[in-house]
Amino acid sequence: MSFVHVSKTGEIATVTLSRGKVNALNEPMLREIRTSFQDLEKSDEVRAVILTGRGKFFSFGFDIPELLSYSKDDFIRYLTTFANFCSYLFLFPKPVIAALNGHTIAGGCMLANACDLRVMVSEKAKIALNEITFGASVFAGSVAILKFCVGSRNAETILYSGTMYSPDEAARLGLVDQIVPAENLMQAAEKAAVDFASKSAAAFSSIKGLLRGPIAEEMAKREQDSLHEFADIWYSEETWAKLQDIKIHS
Amino acid sequence: MSFVHVSKTGEIATVTLSRGKVNALNEPMLREIRTSFQDLEKSDEVRAVILTGRGKFFSFGFDIPELLSYSKDDFIRYLTTFANFCSYLFLFPKPVIAALNGHTIAGGCMLANACDLRVMVSEKAKIALNEITFGASVFAGSVAILKFCVGSRNAETILYSGTMYSPDEAARLGLVDQIVPAENLMQAAEKAAVDFASKSAAAFSSIKGLLRGPIAEEMAKREQDSLHEFADIWYSEETWAKLQDIKIHS
Amino acid sequence: MSFVHVSKTGEIATVTLSRGKVNALNEPMLREIRTSFQDLEKSDEVRAVILTGRGKFFSFGFDIPELLSYSKDDFIRYLTTFANFCSYLFLFPKPVIAALNGHTIAGGCMLANACDLRVMVSEKAKIALNEITFGASVFAGSVAILKFCVGSRNAETILYSGTMYSPDEAARLGLVDQIVPAENLMQAAEKAAVDFASKSAAAFSSIKGLLRGPIAEEMAKREQDSLHEFADIWYSEETWAKLQDIKIHS
Numbered sequence: 001m002s003f004v005h006v007s008k009t010g011e012i013a014t015v016t017l018s019r020g021k022v023n024a025l026n027e028p029m030l031r032e033i034r035t036s037f038q039d040l041e042k043s044d045e046v047r048a049v050i051l052t053g054r055g056k057f058f059s060f061g062f063d064i065p066e067l068l069s070y071s072k073d074d075f076i077r078y079l080t081t082f083a084n085f086c087s088y089l090f091l092f093p094k095p096v097i098a099a100l101n102g103h104t105i106a107g108g109c110m111l112a113n114a115c116d117l118r119v120m121v122s123e124k125a126k127i128a129l130n131e132i133t134f135g136a137s138v139f140a141g142s143v144a145i146l147k148f149c150v151g152s153r154n155a156e157t158i159l160y161s162g163t164m165y166s167p168d169e170a171a172r173l174g175l176v177d178q179i180v181p182a183e184n185l186m187q188a189a190e191k192a193a194v195d196f197a198s199k200s201a202a203a204f205s206s207i208k209g210l211l212r213g214p215i216a217e218e219m220a221k222r223e224q225d226s227l228h229e230f231a232d233i234w235y236s237e238e239t240w241a242k243l244q245d246i247k248i249h250s
Numbered sequence: 251m252s253f254v255h256v257s258k259t260g261e262i263a264t265v266t267l268s269r270g271k272v273n274a275l276n277e278p279m280l281r282e283i284r285t286s287f288q289d290l291e292k293s294d295e296v297r298a299v300i301l302t303g304r305g306k307f308f309s310f311g312f313d314i315p316e317l318l319s320y321s322k323d324d325f326i327r328y329l330t331t332f333a334n335f336c337s338y339l340f341l342f343p344k345p346v347i348a349a350l351n352g353h354t355i356a357g358g359c360m361l362a363n364a365c366d367l368r369v370m371v372s373e374k375a376k377i378a379l380n381e382i383t384f385g386a387s388v389f390a391g392s393v394a395i396l397k398f399c400v401g402s403r404n405a406e407t408i409l410y411s412g413t414m415y416s417p418d419e420a421a422r423l424g425l426v427d428q429i430v431p432a433e434n435l436m437q438a439a440e441k442a443a444v445d446f447a448s449k450s451a452a453a454f455s456s457i458k459g460l461l462r463g464p465i466a467e468e469m470a471k472r473e474q475d476s477l478h479e480f481a482d483i484w485y486s487e488e489t490w491a492k493l494q495d496i497k498i499h500s
Numbered sequence: 501m502s503f504v505h506v507s508k509t510g511e512i513a514t515v516t517l518s519r520g521k522v523n524a525l526n527e528p529m530l531r532e533i534r535t536s537f538q539d540l541e542k543s544d545e546v547r548a549v550i551l552t553g554r555g556k557f558f559s560f561g562f563d564i565p566e567l568l569s570y571s572k573d574d575f576i577r578y579l580t581t582f583a584n585f586c587s588y589l590f591l592f593p594k595p596v597i598a599a600l601n602g603h604t605i606a607g608g609c610m611l612a613n614a615c616d617l618r619v620m621v622s623e624k625a626k627i628a629l630n631e632i633t634f635g636a637s638v639f640a641g642s643v644a645i646l647k648f649c650v651g652s653r654n655a656e657t658i659l660y661s662g663t664m665y666s667p668d669e670a671a672r673l674g675l676v677d678q679i680v681p682a683e684n685l686m687q688a689a690e691k692a693a694v695d696f697a698s699k700s701a702a703a704f705s706s707i708k709g710l711l712r713g714p715i716a717e718e719m720a721k722r723e724q725d726s727l728h729e730f731a732d733i734w735y736s737e738e739t740w741a742k743l744q745d746i747k748i749h750s
Contacts, residue, residue: 095660116656116660131453131457132449132450132453132454132457133449135450135452135453136450136453137452137453137456137457137460138457138460139460140460143457143460143461144464147461147652148652148653149652149653150653151401151651151652151653152397152398152399152401152461152465153398153399153400153401153424155461156366156461159457159461160345160366160446160449160454160457160458161445162449174653195661196660199632199633199660199662200632200635200636200733200738200739202635202637202733202736202738202739203631203632203635203636203637203733203739204632204660206637206729206730206733207631207632207637207638207643207659207660208660210637210638210639210640210643210722210726211643211647211652211655211656211659213722214644214718214722215652218464222460222463222464226460229456230456233450233452233453233456236452238450238452239450239452239453381703381707382699382700382703382704382707383699384700385700385702385703386700386703387702387703387706387707387710388707388710389710390710393707393710393711394714397711401651402647402648402649402651402711402715403648403649403650403651403674405711406616406711409707409711410595410616410696410699410704410707410708411695412699468714472710472713472714476710479706480706483700483702483703483706486702488700488702489700489702489703
């Protein structure tokens, strides 16, 4: 693994996104994240997972500069991989705690939203679904997951404005569950993970399925169409021009 | 147009309900509102719409005294026109800001709820879905839209009580998003409209569709049955007697 | 009737759970509750119902020690009876107010959630869906009803933690609507019932159907599978061992 680091302490596994300075998601990285989670799903020892990032970003989201070099077919395959992973993570049968160590942007926020709990650092990090600000749409699944987390009305507020929220603002909207100083982040995430892990695994997984299964079914019906609509807007003249201006300092 | 006034400033169009003293909705007026919005949907210049009312009411809702003179068939056609327009407005591909200049009652509140943002005057104006207080029901679509705005539990509170809410109470329930002094209403609505208009139109319309499309599909399945149930209750002895007492001073 | 007491004052009926010290639900008691509600549904006089408990518990939930002696088939029949009654109560065409006189636990909380309003005593009583703490799951219907009451995110918090909430904490989560001193409980419940009863019965029942019908349809699709999953977990070695430790002092 080059872009994802997995460690284990007792029943708790930690998956750390580690690619460049901003943990931007390209296709090889997505595949590594998926493989890591599939391994953790199968592991008998692991009872809870923490998902975090290295450095000042949890994740910048899609690696836009790199994606601009993909063919449209490759881009749609990338989107499909990403959307499928979000659905998989949303239904992951073990508890997943997002430890948001820094900026949590666009696709990064979608990953965080699919987890069971979001703990964020109290510092200057921002969290946003800011797709609309660079002319992009989102997917059916990411909208459904967002509505599940924060309710329909807050989902509109977040998506229509594309605001970069401070942790406090995000907590008021329900986008973040807990805020702690950076030095206590992993400790707080581990405490939550141990708490989850102390519960019956079968009961947890059954209850999670009952809460999230109906949403996932709805998502699945619309996902494919929404990915194509996403790609059409992405490749439109207006959006394509804006995407060129997005740089990643890595 | 006699009951609806449409004006444009730059990319922002304003639709003003203008019928009598209370902007009560009869069928010709509904058709005018629909035509106005259809024109604005097609217009290339218009990027956001403000919906407001003239005088002390945003809208009283249905013109009950006039509706009492309709035949049952005409009444059901009226209901269908109204419900279809609410669904159309809920899915309108451009941003719509409701500038609630005064009392926003029953059908008037349903129109407001279908918009993307509700700004209300801070003065004595009331907002209510008070149908239950005169023995009427509501429609499947208006219930689904209300749940979308305020969540299921608040939707129950609002519909079961039929309370005439002050703007502050309404804001606490999520029925109103912003409250401003009357003299600043249009300025606040325009600011919000300009903000929406500055975003990518294609991305906005796609995101709105993802947020609201699944709700609209559910609504459509139930709407027709609910309109007939509505009409049956409307023409029941108990409700019919109460409706006779409703006067409009115009 | 031996486990359920029904009284009437004017248009308001009161159903009091009365079995042992904790009103634990066995199958004969479930049948009595159902029969009581079916009678009240038919009664022309009764316009609103209060559901309460005798003593320090509203209800302990399932009578676990007794259920452990059921065969698996009998247990599944019991679950089906319970789940069907929850759905029936959720859609009951007249207003139902839960007057939570004391601890409201697991299955007891599911009954309360299916009502139209929850008034709880301000004293030491706790309210919880604590199934996960003894390794049990819940049902599709009870999850859907909980989401309807408190939203998806709070539903997760409540179910994943299994916390025994104080009335204040429960109110913040939306699990309880009103908190009053014990000596005012029945008065507060009656006031709410009289308020509901003063509204048009046909309009109330129609609006309740519009609000809750779509949820009930979704529930119905998943309920049977979820009951079998519930039973499988219930009879698993891990959960079965924990269930042996649960005692009821009666």
